[in-house]
Amino acid sequence: MAAKKAHSRTTKATTNLPPKPSPAVARARGVDNWKEAAAWLRARGIEDIECITPDLAGVPRGKMMPTSKFTSNTSLALPSAIFRHTISGEYPEETEEFRYDSRDSDIKLMPDLSTLSVVPWETDPTAQVICDIVDTEGKPVSYTPRNVLKNVVSLYRERGWKPVVAPEIEFYLVAKNDDPDYPLRPPQGRSGRSIQGGQGYSIAGINEFDELIDDIYHFSAAQGLEIDTLIHEEGPAQLEINLRHGDPIELADQVFLFKRTIREAALGHGIYATFMAKPMQGQAGSAMHIHQSVVDAKTGKNVFSNPDGSPSKEFFHFIGGMQAFVPSTLVMMAPYVNSYRRLTPGMAAPVNNAWGYDNRTTAFRVPVSDAAARRVENRLPSSDANPYLALAASLACGLLGIQKGMEPTPPSDGTANEGSVDLPRGLLEGVSLMENEEALLEVFSREFVGMYAGVKRGEFETFMQVISPWEREYLLLNV
Structure with a gap:
């Protein structure tokens, strides 16, 4: 009898619980x-x-x-x-x-x-x-960024493939600055001192901003955004967030939201987060490296690998396309005058269109991996790029290489970042290359290319109206 009463009480209590959400x-x-x-x-x-x-x-x-x-x-x-x-x-x-x-x-x-x-x-x-x-x-x-990327992904889908990407986004934390005439400077960390450079992969460097990073994690979790890893980069208070690999549109959405999230978290702690490509003179620039692979939509097998684990012809054609067409789409990966300050000889960013196995001096690096994870890392895009357009440009170049059966150069074994610059050195040169490449009209639409080029030229003209400190320093009394 007692057992039955207990069971009755349990049943009644259970029925009074609120229903579980779907x-x-x-x-x-x-x-x-x-x-x-x-x-x-x-x-x-x-x-x-x-x-x-x-x-x-x-x-x-x-x-x-x-x-x-x-x-x-x-x-x-x-x-x-x-x-x-x-x-x-x-x-x-x-x-x-x-x-x-x-x-x-x-x-x-x-x-x-x-x-x-x-x-x-x-x-x-x-x-x-x-x-x-x-x-x-x-x-x-057709000319809106999310639709540009969707169109490129659809071209892969027509071949029965799915592109897979994993972006890595670098950014700086800087002290608040309400006067654009003054250079940016690093913020104070929890130690009370401004963090300096040379902190690459330093856990202590990350710990300087523990509370801010906690907010970034909490804000990200609340939005369903997945951070893979977070590290301190070479620049003073320069951080990098790596995202888990996945669908290009979903990952572009995540980068879009992450930028907003990080800025808001930083403002809550009285500092700025900036995704400028080159915010501080003499310091490392900020990149948005993109890891890319392609899988068969039905089997999930990596298209870049043959059944025996060797690299496939599509793998090499993808790299060949990147080498051939990325210079003409660089303006979608480096979209501002400031972006080209990062792509400078002697700095960490590549200024070439070379490729190599585990070679960080090349524009296109093939990381060490097993056959299932074979991929190509595009190291050229800067963190100021629109993620939808940078991903669309990078994936389109690789696909054009596959479509046209383009062969890459031999891989670079040594330092590839010395000597001549193989890329556009400025915004207007990048715009001209984009406009004059007929193959891009097939994947982006003529309307998008014309509109994007017009906006970029307008931004250059606005920039030319500003007199820089360099001009006042060296031209004022010398010419």
């Missing part, structure tokens, strides 16, 4: 449909939602609204001009290839519910969702 509602990141989205938002008491999309620079643009409006099938529109302005917010002059929409018509934000996540640094319960851009008829707008 797996979709419990996920930190992403849902499958609008019904799940409504439940996900309700379970977290979300009041506002940010509908964001990356512009050409990778800056989040979009609209913020109450949750009730988001879930009521509201049409979200933006002016097309936001994809035609420079990083400084100016609008370049029209050219034959660079044109504005004469009506500045609407383009529409289409939320990708697989990217739904919280905004953990906001005080009010807030969520965010990354959106694709379509026209008023629902067709993808």
